[in-house]
Amino acid sequence: SNYFPEILLFLTKIRQLSVREDNCDPKCSAISEISMESEKNYQVRKNIHAESYTLHLSAQENTQHEECGYYMWRQKFRVKPENRVDKRADIDEYVITLAFPHGQRLARGKRILPGVYAFLPTEILTNFPFIIQADFLLASSRETILVDSMWNKGILECVPSAFLNAFVALVKSRADYPAMSLPSMFNFLPVHPSHVPFLEPLRCVIKEKVLAEDIMPCESYTLQKMFCKPGEVGRLKPDFWAILRKAQEAGVDLKNLSAHGTYIVSCHFDKSIYDNVFSFLDVKGVSAEWYAKCIEGSNLADELPEDLYIELLHFVATNWDSLLSARMKSIPLLKYVDSYGVSSFWSISRAGQSSDRLCISQKFIQWLVNWNQEFPSCKQFFLPLSTHRALFKFSKYDFLVNWLRNCVNVQVVSVYSYGLNIAKSLDSDRRSIVAFAHFLYHSFKISHIENKYFLIELCRSMPIINIYGKVVKTKNIVLVPAKGSKWVRLMGTNPWKDEKYTVLAADYMSSANFARNTTPDGQLLKFLTEHLPVLDVPSVDPPDASFPTVSSPLTVDNALLLLEWLQNLKSRGVKLPAKFVDCISKGNWLMTSADYRSPSESFMSSAEWTGLLQIGSSFVDIPIIDQQFYQNKLRLYNEELKAIGVRFEFNEASVYIGSHLMSIAESNMLTRDNVYSLLQLIRFLQESNLPTGALVDSVSSGEWMKSTLGYRSPANCIIYDSDWAVASCISILPFLDVQFYGENILDYQPELELLGVLVGFEDDYIVVIDNFEFSSNAISSEATVLILKCLRYVSPCDDFITKLKDIKWIKTNVGFCVPSKSFLIEPEWECLLKVFDEVPLIDLGFYGGVISLYKEELKKTGLIAGHMEASNALADLFKQMVSKSSLTKANVLALLASYRQLKSHEPSPMKLFNCLRDEKWLHTSHGFRSPSDAILFDESWWLLSPIASLPFIDDGDSCYGL
Secondary structure, eight states: OOOOGGGGGTOTTOOEEEEEEOOSSGGGOEEEEEEEEEEEEEEEEGGGTEEEEEEEEEEEETTEEEEEEEEEEEEEEEOOGGGOOGGGTTOOEEEEEEEEEESSOOOTTOSOOOSEEESEEOSOOOOOSSEEEOOOOBOTTSSSBOTTOHHHHHHHHHHHHHHHHHHHHHHHSOTTSOGGGSGGGGGGSOOSOOSSGGGHHHHHHHHHHHHTSSOEEEOOSSSSOEEEOGGGEEEOOHHHHHHHHHHHHTTOOOTTTTOSSSEEBOTTTOSGGGHHHHHHTTOEEOOHHHHHHHHHHTTHHHHSOHHHHHHHHHHHHHTHHHHOSHHHHHSEEEEEEOTTSOEEEEEHHHHHHSSOEEEEOSSOHHHHHHHHTTOTTSOEEEOOHHHHHHHHHOTTHHHHHHHHHHHSOOEEOOHHHHHHHHHHHOOSOHHHHHHHHHHHHHHHHTTSSOOHHHHHHHHHHOOEEBTTSOEEOSOSEEEOOSTTOHHHHHHSSOTTGGGTEEEBOGGGTSOEEETTEEEOTTHHHHHHHHHSOEEOTTTSOOOSSOOGGGGSOOOHHHHHHHHHHHHHHHHTTOOOOHHHHHHHHHSSOEEEBTEEEOGGGOBOOOGGGHHHHHHHTTTOOOOBBOTTTTTTOGGGGHHHHHHTTOBOOHHHHHHHHHHHHHHHHHTTOOOHHHHHHHHHHHHHHHHTTOOOHHHHHHHHTSOOEEETTEEEOGGGOEEOOGGGHHHHHHBOOOBBOHHHHOGGGGGGHHHHHHHTOEESOSSOHHHHHHTBOOOGGGOOHHHHHHHHHHHHHSSOOHHHHHHHHTSOOEEETTEEEOGGGOBOOOGGGGGGGGTSTTOOBBOHHHHOGGGGGGHHHHHHTTOBOSHHHHHHHHHHHHHHHHHTTOOOHHHHHHHHHHHHHHTTSSSOOHHHHHHHHHSOOEEETTEEEOGGGOBOOOGGGTTTTTTOOOOBBOOSSSTTOO
16 A cells, blocks of 8 residues: 555566555455556767656556656766675666656655655655655665665765756757746756755755756747856846836847846746745846846837836836836936937936926827927926827826836926926027917917916916017016007107016017917917006006107097097006106197197087187187097097096186286286176176186286276276275275276176176275375365274274374364374363363364264274373373473362362263372462462461461462462
């Protein structure tokens, strides 16, 4: 039951063997049959005393059938003297047979098979994939060989050589063997350690011999097989093998695959199932440098079809950490289309460090590639279109794109982001800058720029060429090219030059062809006008500057364009600059009835102006805008005309007429007819129920009206009538010069009165005061009362009062006196007049009782009219008479009589009475004494008079005696 079918391999004279096995249980009994089916491929190698052949064994046990072919190698080796033993003294050669099973060994169901035979199997389990047969000296049990036997050692020392020769024959002997069959031969290598320690040195020697042999099949991509030492070959990553396989199928020449410093193991051999073999032979994978050399040396980036090129990039990306090397970074791996439309290559190093950028785009790639040729300074380059297509079809697109972005610095761009980069890179090349504007136009036209916001941003970042051919990157306001522009037509020059406004070059108006796209005339400018924006009148904001064309007549079209501009500015809420408005409002460009005038001098008329124009035109040319000249379109711009000074109101025209008249008056050229025309105009306005206030106000302050005192303002003129007769006696008044104007002037009294001329004396006291001129010959009681009325009704009038205080205009009983010397006293006090001679009392007979009504006004001028004032004045007169000793007996008696009469009267002249008590006015024997110091003599004083000298009042008949 322990026999092994492989025993026939080494019992060469037996071709078939049958074995019957009997058991107590008939069911367990078995009949086995082993036979040698064939023997072929017999070869003899005399130079090494070896022969080889292939045996085919089959085993039949009951119904189970097994087959296996064995490559047999038998070789003779001379026995070295040191290995001779007595038991084999007559043997000079070892005969060593190695059996290499092709397939599953015949095992009869046994899991453990012997690896060493000495014609019959031993129980040595070698763990080798081949069988060793030799004339070993065995232990008595035949289970194992004698390890210490020199004979056996000699055999074992020859086994590695026999194995190497057999192995080389297996691998190399048949040139017609397909390359794919060779790798299986390497399964005969003892890659696993032996279970038997004494066989391990044998395994190591086998390894050394194999390592020294050109035995490894290499990939040559030719019919010629190539073998190298294991230490000279390298393995490739499976993904790279897949790329090479597809490349070969696509016709890529890979014959120089092993010309990059390392031989490459055959693609049939370089499989994971042979990992143990490669580990045993110390075969490693190739270095990162080799991949770089292979890709560059085999020109794979250029030769591979696009789908394989993308797989190649994916291979590099997937293995980036292990492939990362200076060599890999420097090879021309990355495809791009240069500025001339030619496909070329970049290295990863250049893509990552240079200012140039490699770009990809998910959409519109052909569009971007074509346009990119127009921007040589942009330093952005795209993968070729075919490469893009292959990239976007690639199943692992996201991974590869992320690697390109993060590790290779490739940019994923849209038309928008590409445009932003282009705008930043444009330098001084005029063609490229203009081309970029065309790029935006065409891209937006065919919806390659979907978002209008993106378009606006691109336009803002776009440099432009100005009218002088200079590049402008920082734009404030951009104007359309001068040629054919409205702003040049209107203004003739560029008034924005100091405000950093940019005028586009004419290039933007012309048709052009860029990137095989044609732009018709004017279309680019129309596009920029909408989206940059490029502005023209009336859309542009005005300059804070003047422009010369408005200083002379404007054509109808230009005038309407200017007004349209102003209307546009107003609708946008733009504040008009001062200089801009000033030059427009003061320039003589508006066609009027009085030739071209400035807006500030012009009027826009309406139907109600007819009469005004008919009358006013007789003495003044009113500059009415010629609406018919402007095709009756000016009414559309009423607000704009008002803003620049054109006057629309009837009152304003009236003011203009009045102002014109005043200017004539200033040069003394205002005629009598002009005045009559003015009055007729005022009458017409009133009759037409039109306002006259503005006209009147404009002329009322001028000194143009002829009066008897010269030219005065209407308000300072008076139409003479009887009411002014009294006033004219005391004032020099400016009466309207009727003699100059003629009596007909009086027919216009309502109009004159409207102008301010005084018609009739209606308490115009201030006029009297202002023109007061005193003449004693002209003073009448009526004139005096008029003066007093002036004092009553005009306040303040201090200057007038001062003037009255100094003149003799009060009629008294002693003639005309100044007010301060005149008296107006109560009738009860008239008794005092007998005391004081020639006191100037107001002549009531002259004035009548009306004068008493103006006592307060008289007092303002200094006239003595109050009780206290009269008392004080009489006291002063009394003192003067006392001091001059001019009191006569009659005066004294009259004074005493007045005292008697007034002492109980209220009011009484108290100050005068006080003076009577205090002053020395009584004549006594001792001279003048005060009443308290004087004695009125009577009988009671007789006794004393002889003995005392007393001041008795003089009662004699002298002038002083009482």
